Amino acid sequence: MPQLDTSDTAMPFPILIGDIGGTNARFAIIPDAAAEQVHFPNVRTADFETIDDAIRSSILEKSSLRPRSAILAVAGPISRDEIPLTNCDWVVRPRTMIDGLGIEDVLVVNDFEAQALAVANLSDENRERLGNASGEMVASRVVLGPGTGLGVGGLVRARGSWIPVPGEGGHVDLGPRTARDLQIFPHVETIEGRVSAEQILCGRGIVNLYRAICAADGIAPIHSDPADITSHALAASDKIAVETISLFSTYLGRVAGDMAMIFMARGGVFLSGGISQKILPALKKPEFRAAFEDKAPHSALLATIPTYVVTHPLAALAGLSSYARKPESFGVSTDGRRWRA
Numbered sequence: 001m002p003q004l005d006t007s008d009t010a011m012p013f014p015i016l017i018g019d020i021g022g023t024n025a026r027f028a029i030i031p032d033a034a035a036e037q038v039h040f041p042n043v044r045t046a047d048f049e050t051i052d053d054a055i056r057s058s059i060l061e062k063s064s065l066r067p068r069s070a071i072l073a074v075a076g077p078i079s080r081d082e083i084p085l086t087n088c089d090w091v092v093r094p095r096t097m098i099d100g101l102g103i104e105d106v107l108v109v110n111d112f113e114a115q116a117l118a119v120a121n122l123s124d125e126n127r128e129r130l131g132n133a134s135g136e137m138v139a140s141r142v143v144l145g146p147g148t149g150l151g152v153g154g155l156v157r158a159r160g161s162w163i164p165v166p167g168e169g170g171h172v173d174l175g176p177r178t179a180r181d182l183q184i185f186p187h188v189e190t191i192e193g194r195v196s197a198e199q200i201l202c203g204r205g206i207v208n209l210y211r212a213i214c215a216a217d218g219i220a221p222i223h224s225d226p227a228d229i230t231s232h233a234l235a236a237s238d239k240i241a242v243e244t245i246s247l248f249s250t251y252l253g254r255v256a257g258d259m260a261m262i263f264m265a266r267g268g269v270f271l272s273g274g275i276s277q278k279i280l281p282a283l284k285k286p287e288f289r290a291a292f293e294d295k296a297p298h299s300a301l302l303a304t305i306p307t308y309v310v311t312h313p314l315a316a317l318a319g320l321s322s323y324a325r326k327p328e329s330f331g332v333s334t335d336g337r338r339w340r341a
């Protein structure tokens with residue numbers, strides 16, 4: 001019978017790593033600590049009833065490598081033996097995986113923890129800098145990812161290692177600051193009366209913000225898809241769309257600056273998630289960085305902290321790979337989320 005195991009011993013190679021999103025799951029196998037990893041085509045979660053079926057048909061039947069262990073990054077909290085995924089029907093059952101797939105050792109982590117692991121070592125070609133602050137301080141970092149929701153992960157530098165901190169930072173309050181904000185915020189759709197950051201800083205949040213601006217100005221909204229709003233904003237072909245993405249950049253900068261202060265992230269703040277890459281030209285305009293630094297009495301501190309958009313196409317997998325190869329460099333907790341045969 002597979003058991004929960006809190007030990008920090010390295011996982012045995014070959015290691016299957018997986019980033020399980022709502023729509024897509026991405027997998028790779030690392031044959032050993034020094035070898036190149038073997039990538040597999042993206043798996044659409046809707047194409048398979050269970051994650052075990054997907055691993056069996058898309059990985060095990062396509063490779064002669066037999067993974068002895070697996071590290072999986074999933075959206076949502078990991079609190080039990082059955083881990084339901086946010087935004088898809090799969091349930092990760094590590095005990096069943098061990099019994100049915102011949103894997104001896106399974107570790108499940110949060111998707112933003114994996115993103116955080118990735119930014120410990122992200123080369124220049126896998127990131128785009130926003131603003132002028134630069135530097136490679138070996139110091140705490142933060143990742144924020146606007147996508148289907150708003151994910152946040154900290155990466156604390158302590159005792160010579162990198163410690164990922166999964167949290168629910170996307171649900172902090174976001175408040176009005178300027179006269180224009182005060183016109184718009186009463187029209188932002190709330191969650192139980194609250195404007196959390198995720199009410200604005202994600203795909204549906206873009207639409208929420210766009211509608212709030214329309215309501216503030218007494219204009220009928222014409223867009224209902226976030227991609228339409230961003231494309232009109234980037235093409236400067238719709239005034240309200242332009243303001244939506246300008247304010248989105250401001251609010252993202254505001255929350256990113258808050259996270260930088262909370263974690264004292266002198267090592268940098270990294271924007272991941274599908275939306276950051278898609279609106280990169282807008283994030284390079286002054287609004288994001290101005291809001292990031294607008295943090296009296298700590299503006300001078302924030303001005304020294306670099307900010308980046310992560311452009312690595314498989315950042316979470318890269319993070320899992322760094323950890324799998326060199327677990328001793330990271331303080332990843334295994335409490336309640338590592339199962340062994």
Ligand SMILES: Nc1ncnc2c1ncn2[C@@H]1O[C@H](COP(=O)(O)OP(=O)(O)OP(=O)(O)O)[C@@H](O)[C@H]1O
Binds near residue numbers: 147149202228231
């Ligand atoms: N061009 C775009 N501009 C703004 N938002 C977009 C654009 N294209 C897609 N979106 C929105 O981005 C969100 C999806 O984000 P993302 O691509 O980061 O997926 P995800 O949350 O990481 O999920 P998965 O891991 O399953 O791909 C959706 O809300 C979608 O409507």
